Structures are given as structure tokens and as C-alpha cells.
Amino acid sequence: YNPPFEWFNVVNTTQLQNLSAGTYVLELTAFDDKGGRAKASRTVEISNSASLSAGDPVRGEHFYQRSCVACHGSFGEGTVDGPKIVPAKESYNHNGQSYSLYKFIDEAMPVGYEAGCVDQCARNIATYIKSALTERYQAYIALEGDAVTGKVEYALHCADCHGERGTGGAEDVPLFPLRASNGYMLKTYYAYSAIDLFGMIDIGMPVGPRGYPEGYADYCAGQCAADIVAYLPELEASLTASELKTLQIASGENYYINYCAGCHGEDGSQRGLIPLSDLQKNNTGLDNSDVLYRNTRDAMPPTNPSVCDGQCAEDVTVYIREVLD
Numbered sequence: 001y002n003p004p005f006e007w008f009n010v011v012n013t014t015q016l017q018n019l020s021a022g023t024y025v026l027e028l029t030a031f032d033d034k035g036g037r038a039k040a041s042r043t044v045e046i047s048n049s050a051s052l053s054a055g056d057p058v059r060g061e062h063f064y065q066r067s068c069v070a071c072h073g074s075f076g077e078g079t080v081d082g083p084k085i086v087p088a089k090e091s092y093n094h095n096g097q098s099y100s101l102y103k104f105i106d107e108a109m110p111v112g113y114e115a116g117c118v119d120q121c122a123r124n125i126a127t128y129i130k131s132a133l134t135e136r137y138q139a140y141i142a143l144e145g146d147a148v149t150g151k152v153e154y155a156l157h158c159a160d161c162h163g164e165r166g167t168g169g170a171e172d173v174p175l176f177p178l179r180a181s182n183g184y185m186l187k188t189y190y191a192y193s194a195i196d197l198f199g200m201i202d203i204g205m206p207v208g209p210r211g212y213p214e215g216y217a218d219y220c221a222g223q224c225a226a227d228i229v230a231y232l233p234e235l236e237a238s239l240t241a242s243e244l245k246t247l248q249i250a251s252g253e254n255y256y257i258n259y260c261a262g263c264h265g266e267d268g269s270q271r272g273l274i275p276l277s278d279l280q281k282n283n284t285g286l287d288n289s290d291v292l293y294r295n296t297r298d299a300m301p302p303t304n305p306s307v308c309d310g311q312c313a314e315d316v317t318v319y320i321r322e323v324l325d
Helices: 057-067 101-108 120-141 147-157 197-204 223-237 241-259 278-282 291-299 311-324
Strands: 022-031 037-046 092-094 097-099 184-187 192-195
Touching: 057 120, 092 101, 097 101, 101 120, 147 223, 184 197, 192 197, 197 223, 241 311, 278 291, 291 311
Parallel strands: none
Antiparallel strands: 022 037, 092 097, 184 192
């Protein structure tokens, strides 16, 4: 942390963008609810003549998690939305021209927001991809999960929050049903990123990313994460009908809060939802003969009915019947 510094993550701070060279005073004033006030200020010199420094892989990792992981995967392995990017190539073709990895990121990535990572950001990501990410990918593809060990690791790292059976522990966070590729949302320092189960555990668990700039959770990474991923399908398959119903109700509650409570209220008492009619209450097929399920699947929420179909509609229907009603 020695000068010179660069402006960092100031996309939404327009006062700090495109400053001319010169001397500036940055001043911060804090107020409390009793009228007290305190002030701090710093004088800084701004120069626009500095050349790009060598890429920093630590910062590159954070930028990668913000801008790249959803398409290219936690380890550069690629996803349904983007290609594998490790090992890095010598050159990349774009619009009929050949680019280095740094220039390719600088000018063409991320798709749809090409100005989102330029100059030093692009250099940092390129350095991370060529060094730490490539090493992590090689370790990742060599892993073979062991479910027996995963059961032990789960008890050590996961059970406190998710419960011994994955149905919710101290933090009331049920794990099941397990989701498809990139079905999890990892909250990084910057933003949410779509991620797969292995990446979620390896990068974000337990407790989630552990601050900036020191890095992310590392209490269950690599082999530990692979072992837990191998164990979780076995645990899910062993759940009883009662446990599965508990999970379905928890899932339904989550969907209901997100998609339904705004109109119907948290207890369903608004806009004629609760109490259910006899027809809604008694026909429980969770198919086209089930009036409540069919209406939830095909017409709710009115602004975007397709957002809660399939499993979402089933879970919401069961939650409404068994909890709200």
C-alpha cells in the first residue's frame, strides 16, 4: 500500500472520474442523530501521466469474480454461457484483429459491458488468469470427491448452518433440492455472480467471502469442497418424506415472499387469497386438475407469470395450503 495509487471501483462515484491533474482536498463530514459533527480531510496529488503497472493477481481475482465467473466458471472451466479460458492462449481474434489476453479483455470483455473492465482492471485479470487461476484449474480437474470423507467434512463445516440433514440448522438455510449448473448466487465484494455448487463451496463457504482485499473463504476449498459435493447427493437421496416436505415448505415460503407477498401480504390475507375456497383447498393434485397450483403456475405473479412455474409453483402451492391456510 505504497503510492502511487489508482482510483478503484468508482464507477458510480462520478466526482472521482476523469479528474484533471492537480491538487485536490478530499473531505468527509459525519453527522450523528444528536447534532454532533466530525470532519476529516486529505490532500492528494493527481497525475494522469502514469503508465499501467504490472498486473496484480490479487485484485485480478476480485475483478474476475465480479465480471467473469458467471460466463467462464470459478476456475476458468467454462459454463453454458461462456467458453473455457484456461490455459490462456498466445493470441485472441476479435473483429479480424489479433489481441493479447490483456487487450482482448480491455476491448471486448465482459460481453455487453465492454467498458466495465479496461486498463489496469484488464491487466489485473489477465495476470490472474495466467497465474493463480491456471494453477487452480489444474488442481480442480485433478480432484476426485470422496463421499465418505465428505460426510465428515460436512459435519465439520456445514451442519451448524444447514443442519445435519441439510434441512436447515442454526441459520435455517436448507440445502436441497440441489441445483443445476450455475444455479447458485455468490455474493462477492462487488456483486452477485452465478456459480456452480463446487465453486460456491470452494470460494464462498463456510460463511461466505471473507472480506477484501485479503480473499475469500478458504476453510473448505479444493479437495474438501469436492468431497462435500460427492456427499450431498447421497444425503439428499436419504431424506425422508417428512424431511422433503419440510424442505418444500421452506422453498415455498421463500418463493412466496419474493413473488406473492407484495400483493397478497405475508399472511395471504390480502386480495382474496386466504382463506382458500373449497375447490382450491381440496383438489391437491399439483397438476392441471389442481386449481390453486394451475393458477399459481400460469398466472402469478401477473407482471411475469413465467417466473414461477414448475417446482416454484408446486412449492408455493404447498406452502399456501399447509402454512398460510
